[in-house]
Amino acid sequence: MKKHIAVVPGDGIGPEIVKEAIKVLDCIAEKYDHEFTYTHVIAGGCAIDQFGKSLPEESLQQCLNSDSVLLGAVGGPKWDDVDPSIRPEKALLGIRKELGLYANLRPAKIFPQLADASPLRQDIVAKGIDFMVVRELIGGVYFGEKKTEEINGELVASDHMNYAEHEIRRIAHTAFQTARKRHHKVISVDKANVLDTSRLWRKVVHEVAKEYPDVEVADMLVDNTAMQIVKNPAQFDVVVTENMFGDILSDEASMITGSIGLIPSASLGDSKRGMYEPIHGSAPDIAGQNIANPIGTILAAGMMLKYAFDLDTEYAQIEKAVEDVLADGYRTADIMEDGKKHLSCSEMGDKIVEYL
Amino acid sequence: MKKHIAVVPGDGIGPEIVKEAIKVLDCIAEKYDHEFTYTHVIAGGCAIDQFGKSLPEESLQQCLNSDSVLLGAVGGPKWDDVDPSIRPEKALLGIRKELGLYANLRPAKIFPQLADASPLRQDIVAKGIDFMVVRELIGGVYFGEKKTEEINGELVASDHMNYAEHEIRRIAHTAFQTARKRHHKVISVDKANVLDTSRLWRKVVHEVAKEYPDVEVADMLVDNTAMQIVKNPAQFDVVVTENMFGDILSDEASMITGSIGLIPSASLGDSKRGMYEPIHGSAPDIAGQNIANPIGTILAAGMMLKYAFDLDTEYAQIEKAVEDVLADGYRTADIMEDGKKHLSCSEMGDKIVEYL
Ligand SMILES: CC(C)[C@H](C(=O)O)[C@@H](O)C(=O)O
Ligand SMILES: CC(C)[C@H](C(=O)O)[C@@H](O)C(=O)O
Numbered sequence: 001m002k003k004h005i006a007v008v009p010g011d012g013i014g015p016e017i018v019k020e021a022i023k024v025l026d027c028i029a030e031k032y033d034h035e036f037t038y039t040h041v042i043a044g045g046c047a048i049d050q051f052g053k054s055l056p057e058e059s060l061q062q063c064l065n066s067d068s069v070l071l072g073a074v075g076g077p078k079w080d081d082v083d084p085s086i087r088p089e090k091a092l093l094g095i096r097k098e099l100g101l102y103a104n105l106r107p108a109k110i111f112p113q114l115a116d117a118s119p120l121r122q123d124i125v126a127k128g129i130d131f132m133v134v135r136e137l138i139g140g141v142y143f144g145e146k147k148t149e150e151i152n153g154e155l156v157a158s159d160h161m162n163y164a165e166h167e168i169r170r171i172a173h174t175a176f177q178t179a180r181k182r183h184h185k186v187i188s189v190d191k192a193n194v195l196d197t198s199r200l201w202r203k204v205v206h207e208v209a210k211e212y213p214d215v216e217v218a219d220m221l222v223d224n225t226a227m228q229i230v231k232n233p234a235q236f237d238v239v240v241t242e243n244m245f246g247d248i249l250s251d252e253a254s255m256i257t258g259s260i261g262l263i264p265s266a267s268l269g270d271s272k273r274g275m276y277e278p279i280h281g282s283a284p285d286i287a288g289q290n291i292a293n294p295i296g297t298i299l300a301a302g303m304m305l306k307y308a309f310d311l312d313t314e315y316a317q318i319e320k321a322v323e324d325v326l327a328d329g330y331r332t333a334d335i336m337e338d339g340k341k342h343l344s345c346s347e348m349g350d351k352i353v354e355y356l
Numbered sequence: 357m358k359k360h361i362a363v364v365p366g367d368g369i370g371p372e373i374v375k376e377a378i379k380v381l382d383c384i385a386e387k388y389d390h391e392f393t394y395t396h397v398i399a400g401g402c403a404i405d406q407f408g409k410s411l412p413e414e415s416l417q418q419c420l421n422s423d424s425v426l427l428g429a430v431g432g433p434k435w436d437d438v439d440p441s442i443r444p445e446k447a448l449l450g451i452r453k454e455l456g457l458y459a460n461l462r463p464a465k466i467f468p469q470l471a472d473a474s475p476l477r478q479d480i481v482a483k484g485i486d487f488m489v490v491r492e493l494i495g496g497v498y499f500g501e502k503k504t505e506e507i508n509g510e511l512v513a514s515d516h517m518n519y520a521e522h523e524i525r526r527i528a529h530t531a532f533q534t535a536r537k538r539h540h541k542v543i544s545v546d547k548a549n550v551l552d553t554s555r556l557w558r559k560v561v562h563e564v565a566k567e568y569p570d571v572e573v574a575d576m577l578v579d580n581t582a583m584q585i586v587k588n589p590a591q592f593d594v595v596v597t598e599n600m601f602g603d604i605l606s607d608e609a610s611m612i613t614g615s616i617g618l619i620p621s622a623s624l625g626d627s628k629r630g631m632y633e634p635i636h637g638s639a640p641d642i643a644g645q646n647i648a649n650p651i652g653t654i655l656a657a658g659m660m661l662k663y664a665f666d667l668d669t670e671y672a673q674i675e676k677a678v679e680d681v682l683a684d685g686y687r688t689a690d691i692m693e694d695g696k697k698h699l700s701c702s703e704m705g706d707k708i709v710e711y712l
C-alpha cells in the first residue's frame with residue numbers, strides 16, 4: 001500500500017515525538033511492504049513565527065492533499081499574547097473544520113501495566129476502565145459567532161452555541177457504529193434541562209438510535225457525567241457528546257487512566273482522511289530535552305493505520321509492541337516508577353521498533 | 357435574632373430532608389434564643405402538578421419577602437416530558453435570577469471520618485481536599501437567548517453565551533473575598549483559547565485581582581481543570597468560573613470527596629438574602645422511605661446561619677455536631693459501611709439535634 005501522510009510536528013515536544021512515530025511507521029512499512037511518504041507541514045506557533053499565521057494556506061493544502069494527517073502538538077505560552085485570530089490553536093481548529101473532521105474519538109483505557117498510575121482507587125480501577133469518548137468536533141460554541149462589543153459603556157462578549165439536525169445526526173451515527181464494534185452501549189451526554197441545543201441533540205440521537213436496535217442508548221446530564229466518570233467509569237462503553245462538553249469530559253476521562261502521555265485520538269470525517277494526534281499538549285517546559293513520552297503519538301500513528309488505511313494487523317502489531325515494552329518495564333520519565341527501566345524519548349521509539 | 361425563612365421542600369426526598377434541617381434550626385433557635393419563622397413555599401415539580409408552572413408568582417414573592425431561602429431539591433423523571441418553559445428546574449433558575457443570586461459557593465471538602473469513601477487514591481486524598489468552587493450563577497449560556505427554528509428544512513437550535521464586564525467583576529470580587537477568608541489563592545477557569553466570553557472573563561478577573569494584592573491568582577483552562585481536580589485536588593483553594601463550567605466542575609469536585617449527600621451550597625447576591633440547598637438531587641427512587649441523608653440540607657441550613665445571618669458560632673456548632681455524629685460511627689444508608697451504626701433520615705436529624 002502506498003500512502004501519503006501530512007506530518008504536522010507543531011511546537012514544543014511536537015517535533016521529537018513525531019519523529020519517533022515516523023520511525024515506527026517506517027518500520028511497519030518495511031515489514032509489511034507498504035510505502036509511506038511524508039510532507040512536513042508547518043502549522044501552529046512555529047507558523048506564526050515564520051508566516052504570521054498559524055495555518056498558512058499552503059499548509060492547509062498539504063493536509064487536504066494527503067491521505068491522512070499526523071500531528072504532534074501545537075501552542076505554548078510564547079504565543080499567549082498573540083491576537084486571538086492567529087493563535088496556534090487556530091491551526092488545529094482550522095484543520096478540523098476544513099477537513100470536515102466532525103468526530104473525535106478518544107479511548108479512555110487503562111494499560112494494565114500502568115494501572116497503579118490511575119488516580120482512582122484500585123477497587124474502582126479493577127472493575128475496568130475501557131470506553132470511547134466520541135466528541136462532536138466542528139460545531140457548537142467553538143464555531144458559532146463570537147463577538148465582544150461595547151454596550152452601555154462596558155464590554156459584553158458573546159459566543160453562540162448552535163447545532164443543526166444534520167450535525168447531530170452524523171456524529172450520532174459515528175457513536176452507534178463505534179458501539180457496534182464494542183459493547184453496544186451508548187451514553188449520550190447533554191444538558192437538556194437547560195439548553196435548546198441539548199434538547200435537539202437528545203431528540204436526534206434517539207431518532208438515529210432507532211436504526212441501531214442492537215445498541216442500548218441512555219441520556220446522561222453533563223454534570224452527572226462528570227461525576228460518574230470518577231465514581232464508576234466501568235459503566236461506560238461509548239460516550240457521545242457535543243464539542244465543549246466533549247473537550248472537558250474527554251480530558252477528565254483520560255486523566256482517570258493515569259497515563260495521558262499514552263493516549264491517542266482520531267479526528268474523522270466522511271472521507272477516510274482524518275487527523276491523528278496524541279491527546280497531550282506541547283509541553284514547552286520539557287521540549288528539546290529528549291525526555292517526552294512518544295507513545296501517545298506512536299499509538300496515534302497506529303490508529304491512523306487502522307482507521308484511515310484499514311491496516312488492522314499493522315495497528316494491532318504496534319499496540320502489542322507498546323504493551324510488551326511496558327510489560328517489560330521500560331518507561332519514559334513521565335511514567336517512571338521505582339524498579340523500572342528509564343528510557344529517553346528516542347530510546348522509547350527505538351525500543352518499540354525493536355519489539356516490532 | 358428574629359428571622360423569616362422561606363422553605364422550599366420541592367420534590368422527591370426534598371420534604372424529608374428539609375424537615376430534618378428545620379429540626380436542627382429549631383434546636384439552634386431554642387439554644388441561642390433566636391426566633392426563626394418559616395413559610396412553606398411550593399415550587400418545582402409539585403408546583404407544576406398544582407398550578408401548571410414550577411415557580412408560581414406567589415412562591416417567588418414568598419422568597420423575595422423572606423430573609424433567606426432554604427431549598428430541598430426539585431425535579432424528577434415524572435416531569436421529564438413537560439414543556440421546557442415550565443420544567444421543575446425553572447423554579448431553581450427563576451429563584452436564582454429573580455433574587456439576583458449571582459454567586460454559588462460550593463465547598464469540596466473531605467470529611468476525615470469519610471475519607472475512605474473518596475473514589476480517589478488514598479495518597480491523593482491524604483494531601484488534603486478542601487477547596488471552594490465559586491460559580492457564576494445567573495449569566496452565561498444558561499440565561500442567554502435560546503431558540504430552535506427551521507432553517508433550510510431542518511431544525512437548528514441555538515443557545516447564546518453572554519457575559520458583560522459587570523457580571524464578571526462582581527463574581528470575581530466574591531472569589532477574591534472568599535480567598536481572603538481561606539488560603540489566599542484563586543484559580544480562574546475559562547476556555548480563553550476558544551471563547552470570546554472567556555477572554556473577557558480573564559481580562560476582568562485580572563483587573564479585579566489588582567485590588568487584592570494579597571491573593572495569588574492564576575488562570576487554568578477548563579479541560580485542564582477537569583483533569584487537575586482528579587489528579588491533584590490539593591492544589592486548589594478557591595476556583596472561580598462561569599455558570600456552565602461551574603456546573604460541571606463543581607459536580608466533579610463534590611464527587612471526589614465521596615460524600616455528595618453531605619455537601620451544602622450557598623447561592624448569594626448583593627443582599628444578605630441567599631438560597632441554601634444540598635448539592636444532591638431529589639432522588640425520587642428513594643423518596644418517602646425515610647432513608648435519605650439529611651446532612652447536606654442540615655449543613656446548608658448551617659451555611660445560611662453563617663452567611664445570611666452572621667451566626668458564626670451557631671454554624672460552627674452544627675458543623676461540629678455533624679462531625680461528631682460521623683466520628684461516633686452513625687451513618688445513613690448512602691454512606692453506610694461495615695461496623696457502623698445505621699440511622700434513618702429522621703433518626704440522623706434527631707441524632708444531630710441530640711449532639712447539639
Ligand atoms: C487546543 C484546544 C483548542 C483544543 C480544544 O479545545 O478542542 C484541545 O483542548 C483539544 O481538546 O484538542
Ligand atoms: C437542575 C439544574 C438546572 C442545575 C444547574 O444546572 O444549575 C443543577 O445542576 C445545579 O447545579 O444546581
